[in-house]
Amino acid sequence: MSDFFKGLSKVKYEGSESKNPLAYRHYNKDEIVAGKRMEDHIRPAIAYWHTFAAEGGDPFGGRTFDRPWYDKGMEGAKLKAEVAFEFFDLLDVPFFCFHDVDIAPEGATLAESNKNVREIGDIFAKKMEQTGTKLLWGTANLFSNRRYMAGAATNPDPDVFAYAAGQVKNVLELTHELGGQNYVLWGGREGYETLLNTKVGHEADQMARFLHLVIDHAKKIGFDGTILIEPKPQEPSKHQYDFDVATVYGFLQRYGLEKEVKCNIEVGHAFLAGHSFEHELAIASSLGMLGSVDANRNDLQSGWDTDQFPNNAGEMALAFYYILKQGGLGKGGFNFDAKVRRQSLDPADLLYGHIGGLDTLARGLKGAAALIADGEFDRLLDERYAGWDSGMGKDILAGKLSLAEIADRVHAENINPQPRSGRQEYLENLVNRFV
Incomplete structure (x- = not known):
């Protein structure tokens, strides 16, 4: 046990009248909504990166948080894992998600980096067995290291492509061994800064080849989870090839992969693409592409992806409407790809953010279920297209x-x-x- 969350106790459901800031007011995991437990509808997950690896920086300033595992190499990574599972227990959530570099420091070589990830993966396996916490999805960070400044799968240098392939192989295998239910590919720099030095057709072929390799290896090792692509229009790249759900579907269809891959849709990314969250969900569902969700929001007055916790129950009700109408998210879930603000320095702030986010999801879920049960909304929609x-x-x-x-x-x-x-x-x- 660490003492990072010392003095904080397990968060419990206390009902809508509770004034306890460390209690759920609407998220009651065992409440039956539309014939299923609330937790089984939402399938909430904690994002390892924003919760334990984020430093409080923004585009104009660096670290503001002071975590005891920062800059401590593998010993720090082990402490971080201990704290992470304590946090999962405090919030009483069933899933978590990770990138490889979130959980372990990079080494001097790919072999050393992969070894570090595996070592923490062994700790995860023991913790998961002890606690019952499960892995919603794993992924490899193919965008932070300077080697990926011109992309990973779409890099003009085939050696970078190969390095990325070795990184993904390791994380995909670890995800499989940990019982992960999905594997996500987010092309953080799979795009371009300028067309002056870019062959967009060539890079599309590279990206498709990489995806084929991942799918083939997943089948080879017996991974029966869902392969997910997470769309985003720009930032960090000027233009990213996975701009939105429709763009991703067109890409997959061009290369014969539309039946192999689904989408992990993020609220903030939808907004940056000029869409609403429910638009992306509706399009994905209509195409059979809705796999999983990253729950967050952007600041409407900021021009970048701020990754704040969701707090609009009305918008979330519309999102859950499309999810419920397609019969749920299957192996997917709601990953809290959200981080506390750079001035929110206390360990308790991590709890407040997730509590508020889960309460918002719960309200949205119940609102959508009631809307569907009432029938008027669907009746009017059907009436409009009755001809x-x-x-x-x-x-x-x-x-x-x-x-x-x-x-x-x-x-x-x-x-x-x-x-x-x-x-x-x-x-x-x-x-x-x-x-």
């Missing part, structure tokens, strides 16, 4: 009518459609009724 269920509309979608035949029918039946209200304000009010 496509029969007659000419049905024949058009079935490909039974040519363009000329459709035009002839308009003339023969004197079709002269009049606009109908989209009822946006009414629908907004209807959603808010259940939050």
Whole structure:
């Protein structure tokens, strides 16, 4: 046991009237919502990087946090692992996620780096067996080290591609051995800074080849989890090739991979792409691509990815609407890819952020379930598109009518459609009724 969270006790559900800042007011993991435990709907996970590796820096300033494991090499990594599992227990959450460099320091060579990761992985395995905590997903950091300044899979240097492949192989295998339910590929620098020195077609071929290699190796080792791509439009690169869900799907379809990979969708990344979170969920679900979620938000007055904890239950209700309508996230979950602010220095601040985030998810989940159970929202949506269920509309979608035949029918039946209200304000009010 460490003393990092000394004096803090396990967070419990106390109900909406509680004034205890270290208690859940809405997140009751065993509450049955839409026929399933709340925890089984949300499947919450703690992000190892923001929670234990983040230093409080932003684009204009460095470290503000003072953690006892900083700059302590492998001994610090072991202490960090101890603290991490204490935190998982305090919050009573079932999952966590990690990058390789979050859990262990890089060595002088790939072999040394991978050995360090494996050593901490052995500690994880013992802790997971003791506590029952599970791994939602693992991933490799292919963007922080200067070797990746021009990308990893899309780097003009094949040696960088090869190094990244060796890094991913190690983390994919460790994820499999730890029972991880997904593996995520986030192309932090898979894009370009300027077209002046970039062959975009060549880099797309490289990226596809890398993805094929990962999928093939996952099958070879018996990994039956989901391979996920996490879209982001820019930052750190000027333009990233996994811009949004639709872009990712087009890329996968071009290379015959659309049935092999799903998306891990982040709120903040959707916002940077000019979309809402629910837009990305709706598109992903419609394409059969919705795999998992990173829960956070961005500051609307800042131009970068601020990764703040979610706090808008209304928006989260719309998100859960699409998740529930597709039958849940399957092997995915809600990873808190969120960090406390650089002035939030105390260990308790880590608890406050996650408590608030889980309460927001709980409110959104219950709101979405109530909205669906009420039926009015779906009824109005179905009513708006009812013309496509029969007659000419049905024949058009079935490909039974040519363009000329459709035009002839308009003339023969004197079709002269009049606009109908989209009822946006009414629908907004209807959603808010259940939050």
